[in-house]
Amino acid sequence: MQTDVEHIREIEIVAQHGSESRDPIVVESWLRCLEKHGLDPTARSEAYIVPDAALRQHRQRSEDLIRIARSGIDDLYRLVAGQNYVLLLSDGCGVTVEYLGEESHKAELRRSGLYLGAEWSEARAGTCALGACIETGEPLIIHQSDHFDVTHGGLSCTAAPIYDTAGRLAAVLDISLLSSPVARTSQLLALNLVRQTARRIEMANIMAESRADWVLRLAGSPDFLDVDPQAALRLDAGGRVIGMTNGAARLMARVLGQDWRHGPTLIGRHVSEVFDLDIDTLEGLTRQHAARDRLIETRDGYRLFAHAIEPRRTPAPRAEPARTLSPELRQLAGDDPVMRRIAEQAAALAPRDVPLLIEGPSGCGKSTLARAIHATGRRGPFVTIACETIGEDEAAVLFGRGDARGHEAGLIASAEGGTLVLDNLEELPPRLQARLVSLIAERRFRPVGALRERTTTARVIVTSRGSAQTDSLRRDLFHRLSGYRLTLPPLAQRQDLVSLAGRVFGQALGCPVTFETAAASALTRHPWQGNLHELEAMAQSIATSYAPCPASGVHLGLAQLPPELWDVGPTPRADTPAMLRHVLNQHGWNISAVAEALGVDRTTIHRRMARHGLTRASKAVSRRPHA
Numbered sequence: 001m002q003t004d005v006e007h008i009r010e011i012e013i014v015a016q017h018g019s020e021s022r023d024p025i026v027v028e029s030w031l032r033c034l035e036k037h038g039l040d041p042t043a044r045s046e047a048y049i050v051p052d053a054a055l056r057q058h059r060q061r062s063e064d065l066i067r068i069a070r071s072g073i074d075d076l077y078r079l080v081a082g083q084n085y086v087l088l089l090s091d092g093c094g095v096t097v098e099y100l101g102e103e104s105h106k107a108e109l110r111r112s113g114l115y116l117g118a119e120w121s122e123a124r125a126g127t128c129a130l131g132a133c134i135e136t137g138e139p140l141i142i143h144q145s146d147h148f149d150v151t152h153g154g155l156s157c158t159a160a161p162i163y164d165t166a167g168r169l170a171a172v173l174d175i176s177l178l179s180s181p182v183a184r185t186s187q188l189l190a191l192n193l194v195r196q197t198a199r200r201i202e203m204a205n206i207m208a209e210s211r212a213d214w215v216l217r218l219a220g221s222p223d224f225l226d227v228d229p230q231a232a233l234r235l236d237a238g239g240r241v242i243g244m245t246n247g248a249a250r251l252m253a254r255v256l257g258q259d260w261r262h263g264p265t266l267i268g269r270h271v272s273e274v275f276d277l278d279i280d281t282l283e284g285l286t287r288q289h290a291a292r293d294r295l296i297e298t299r300d301g302y303r304l305f306a307h308a309i310e311p312r313r314t315p316a317p318r319a320e321p322a323r324t325l326s327p328e329l330r331q332l333a334g335d336d337p338v339m340r341r342i343a344e345q346a347a348a349l350a351p352r353d354v355p356l357l358i359e360g361p362s363g364c365g366k367s368t369l370a371r372a373i374h375a376t377g378r379r380g381p382f383v384t385i386a387c388e389t390i391g392e393d394e395a396a397v398l399f400g401r402g403d404a405r406g407h408e409a410g411l412i413a414s415a416e417g418g419t420l421v422l423d424n425l426e427e428l429p430p431r432l433q434a435r436l437v438s439l440i441a442e443r444r445f446r447p448v449g450a451l452r453e454r455t456t457t458a459r460v461i462v463t464s465r466g467s468a469q470t471d472s473l474r475r476d477l478f479h480r481l482s483g484y485r486l487t488l489p490p491l492a493q494r495q496d497l498v499s500l501a502g503r504v505f506g507q508a509l510g511c512p513v514t515f516e517t518a519a520a521s522a523l524t525r526h527p528w529q530g531n532l533h534e535l536e537a538m539a540q541s542i543a544t545s546y547a548p549c550p551a552s553g554v555h556l557g558l559a560q561l562p563p564e565l566w567d568v569g570p571t572p573r574a575d576t577p578a579m580l581r582h583v584l585n586q587h588g589w590n591i592s593a594v595a596e597a598l599g600v601d602r603t604t605i606h607r608r609m610a611r612h613g614l615t616r617a618s619k620a621v622s623r624r625p626h627a
């Protein structure tokens, strides 16, 4: 058994020379504690229990997850309780929102932090299973002297992450022992148990969310396929992925050559990019067929058994909620199913007093969405802070000032009663980001030089260009926001690209704009790396050639579009969603005319429309007048 002095000495040696004997996951966490969190191994800090009001907030945010996780964690606790384990469920900030432990040990457990409300983020508690699991996204064991802080040196903790169906870390499940006489390897069984329970909770979650959609469940063996699958995907009527378990995210990422940690970027990919199947072939994978026959292959050559579960038919049409969208959100959603779903989520969140994170690449419409949410749900001022314009020493611009040098209101105070948008927050200097944690979590902020904190009633919306899991957007800020997060797709993925381009060109030219098929096809194949910024710039670049524009409008061919669109690459498949929508619009949704134009029969058009989720309801949205 190591003494405290030996433990601190070991951390110092590992910091300089690395370690052969410690698990690399532990070594990396120690280094993060020293370098990223600035923790001191010689300082002992007792477990921290958040105040009751903060705990209530954390539990409220995790309510849905706790409900769904309930039976899984009860089962797990029953399995391990006899061996003195305590079970903790933490949210993405490391705050324990659910706890199962022996009542008779309550006082000791509370002292050690194995208790409701204990905060186990790495930044606060040093290396610990919950904190390291949040940082790495991996299941892991932190046993006794693996802990950074000697205060926790008796604990043995094993944790696994739970992801939501959008691929974001939602919670961490942990089982811990107050003191364990045995070696680290004894926890390997515990690790498997926690990992399996986390997987089952994710499975229950995706099933609860997917009643009206296809679910594709996967397993390596036909025997467990229908009872305990390893991964699951939720698919829309067009075969695009709209939800997944972490097992499925890892599988997709491997096939697509991406990092699974960027889970949200996998949403919207087509199932046929990952497996040798399409929405039309899912019926052959339902339980009507023997499990052994439901074999599919991934695009990188691995075989898996699959179980497709059909959507439950409900009498209410799915497009119904679109009618309840505010004009601003309806305009923003255009005629794209993914955007429509985002607009529906935004409409539900607009009246709620919660901080929001909107993310997506530059120019995909983050600020516009923030404004639409404000217009939908709030009165009062709408204040946008362009974070790239605020320097390290300009805290007073944001927070105001309240010292001998006088009083200054600051931008945060100017949003009182309205909406405060922190635009591209990752551009704000890290020291100022740190000061925003309490603004986002509790709406409190302290003006420069002031002794007291102030509160604000402004609703905070943060936008971010990157994947918010990057280091520049502080992890604790990100976790405080991650419960309410809207991820906008890049322009190239939008199904309504051609009609949207028509609107943007129409605005620039000052008259209605439509496109010939070759021009529309070029638009759908351009990568649009600058998203709407690039589309708007392109529209502006040709606008002068059409001034004055005839009131009857213009029908643009490929030659009238800028040369960067001429190199159109491979011939388009006429059934890509954006092209099909374009041809449908061109022919006033007359299926016979569309079938004739594309040289296929009407049944094929109906099948393709179903595959891409193009319905008469979405047609109504597409025919809105030009903005």
Ligand SMILES: Nc1ncnc2c1ncn2[C@@H]1O[C@H](COP(=O)(O)OP(=O)(O)OP(=O)(O)O)[C@@H](O)[C@H]1O
Pocket: 331, 332, 333, 334, 360, 361, 362, 363, 364, 365, 366, 367, 368, 369, 424, 463, 465, 500, 504, 532, 533, 536
């Ligand atoms: N749905 C939409 N339809 C038409 N135009 C849009 C839509 N959404 C955004 N725009 C326009 O596209 C441009 C870029 O949008 P916006 O500034 O909201 O993007 P952003 O993601 O916040 O960009 P950045 O990351 O550069 O700050 C703006 O001129 C905006 O008016």
